[in-house]
Amino acid sequence: MKRILLIYVLLFISLTPACSNSVTEEKNNPAAEPKDLRETKPDNAQNQELQNQIEQIASAAKGRVGVAATVLETGESVSLNGNGQFPMQSVYKLPIGMAVLKEVDAGKIKLDQKVPVKKSDFVRIGQRSPIRDKYPNGAELSVNELLQSMMSESDGTASDVLLNFVGGAEAVMNFLGELGISEMIVANTEKEFGIDRALQYKNWASPDGAVALLRALHERRGFSEQSQSLLLKFMTESPTGPNRLKGLLPKGTIVAHKTGTSGTFKGVTTSTNDIGIITLLNERHLAVAVFVAESPADEKTREEVIAKIAKAVWDKWSG
Numbered sequence: 001m002k003r004i005l006l007i008y009v010l011l012f013i014s015l016t017p018a019c020s021n022s023v024t025e026e027k028n029n030p031a032a033e034p035k036d037l038r039e040t041k042p043d044n045a046q047n048q049e050l051q052n053q054i055e056q057i058a059s060a061a062k063g064r065v066g067v068a069a070t071v072l073e074t075g076e077s078v079s080l081n082g083n084g085q086f087p088m089q090s091v092y093k094l095p096i097g098m099a100v101l102k103e104v105d106a107g108k109i110k111l112d113q114k115v116p117v118k119k120s121d122f123v124r125i126g127q128r129s130p131i132r133d134k135y136p137n138g139a140e141l142s143v144n145e146l147l148q149s150m151m152s153e154s155d156g157t158a159s160d161v162l163l164n165f166v167g168g169a170e171a172v173m174n175f176l177g178e179l180g181i182s183e184m185i186v187a188n189t190e191k192e193f194g195i196d197r198a199l200q201y202k203n204w205a206s207p208d209g210a211v212a213l214l215r216a217l218h219e220r221r222g223f224s225e226q227s228q229s230l231l232l233k234f235m236t237e238s239p240t241g242p243n244r245l246k247g248l249l250p251k252g253t254i255v256a257h258k259t260g261t262s263g264t265f266k267g268v269t270t271s272t273n274d275i276g277i278i279t280l281l282n283e284r285h286l287a288v289a290v291f292v293a294e295s296p297a298d299e300k301t302r303e304e305v306i307a308k309i310a311k312a313v314w315d316k317w318s319g
Contacts, residue, residue: 050078050316057308063268063295065305068207069288069313071280072218076317082208083183086291087200089260089271090128090154092186095213097151097234099175100143100166101227111144115165123156124194126263131157144230151234154259156190163189179216183209200262200270210275210289218277218285232256235276243300244274245288247307249314254279269295272302278310280318288313 058065058080066084070077103109117139122132130153131141141149141158143165149158163169163186172186183206188199205213220228241259249255257276262269275289290306297305 047078050312051080053312054078054080054309057305057312060301061292061295061297061305063297064291064293066207066291066293067289067309068211069286069309070211070215071317072215072277072285072287074284078313078316079207083206084291085183085201085204085206086273086293087260087262087271088184088203088205089200089262089273090156090159090190091205091210091258091260091273091275092184092203093150093154093159094217094235094258094275095172095176095184095186096159096163096166097147097231098213098217098222099172100147100162101223101231102175103166104143105224105227109143109165111142111147113143114140115143115146115161116140117146117157117161121157121161121191123160123191127156127190127194128153129155129157131155147230148234151231151258152238152240154238154240160189160191175222176213179213179222181209181212181216184213197263197265197270205289205291207289207291210291211287214275214277214287214289218287232277241274241303241306243303244272244306245276245278245290245310247303248311249278253314267296269297269299269302272299272306274306274310278314280314282318284317286313286317 054067065080066082066086067080068082100109104111117131117135119138123129131149146158146162149155150162169186169188176184185202185204187202193199216222217228217231235256235258236254238257244259245257246253246255255276255278257274260271260273262271270293272292272295273290278286278288280286288310290309292302292305295302
C-alpha cells in the first residue's frame with residue numbers, strides 16, 4: 001500500500017511543472033487567447049478610428065454635437081455624446097407620426113378620416129406650414145394628408161393638429177413608454193415653440209434615444225407592416241435637408257429620415273438635426289441620429305457636419 005502511494009506522489013510531482021509551464025505559455029502567448037477576444041481587438045481599434053474621425057468632423061460646428069449610429073442587423077455601433085439631451089425641433093414629429101399610426105392600427109382612427117384644420121390651428125408666420133400657406137382660411141384634410149404633410153413637408157400645423165387629435169403629448173409619451181424609450185420627451189406643440197423659445201429644450205432626445213426609436217420603427221414594434229411602409233415612404237420622399245444625412249451618400253441611396261431645424265438667435269443656431277434609416281449597399285440598415293446644437297457656424301457648415309458623419313459611418317459599414 002505504501003509503495004502504491006509513493007508511486008502516485010512521484011507521478012504528481014513529475015507532472016506539475018508541465019502543467020505549470022502550459023498555463024504560463026497560455027498567458028504569455030497571444031495565440032492562446034480565446035478566438036472571440038482576439039477578433040474584437042482590431043474591431044475596437046477600427047471603431048476608435050471612426051470615433052476620432054467623427055469627433056474631428058464635429059469640431060467644425062463649434063457647438064454641441066451628438067451622434068449615434070447602429071447597424072440594426074448586427075449591433076455594430078458608434079456614438080458621440082450619445083446620452084446627451086438635444087432639442088429635437090421637428091425630429092419630434094416622428095414619434096407623433098408613429099403614435100398616430102398605432103391608433104390607426106387599433107381601429108380608433110382611419111387614414112381617410114377628415115379632420116378640421118382651423119385658422120386658430122395655424123403655427124405662426126416664420127414656422128414652416130405649407131398647409132397654412134395653401135389654405136389661409138382653413139380646410140378639412142384626411143389623417144393621411146396630415147401625416148404626409150407632417151412627415152414629408154415637416155408642416156408644423158399638421159403636426160399640432162395630429163398631436164391634439166391623438167390625445168396630446170401625454171398620449172405620445174405613453175406610446176414611447178410602451179416602446180421602452182425614456183431618452184425622448186414630447187411635451188409641447190409647435191405653436192407653443194413659436195411663443196416661447198425656451199420650450200424647445202423641454203422637447204428633447206438623446207442620440208441613443210433617437211436610434212432606439214428608429215430601431216422600433218425598423219422592427220415594426222407598436223404598429224403594422226402597412227403603417228411602417230407608409231411612414232417610411234413619407235420619410236423617404238421628404239425633400240427637407242437634402243444636404244444633411246444624404247448629402248454625401250451615393251446617388252440613389254435610400255434614406256428614410258426626419259430633419260429638425262431651429263431659428264438663429266444672436267448668431268447661434270440652437271438645432272440642426274437629422275435622424276434616419278439608411279439602406280446600405282449590403283442591404284443592411286443603418287440607424288443614424290446627428291444633432292448639432294448651439295452652433296455659431298453657418299448653415300452650410302452645420303449641414304456638412306451631418307453629411308460627413310453620415311458618410312463616415314456609411315464607409316465603415318456599407319461593405
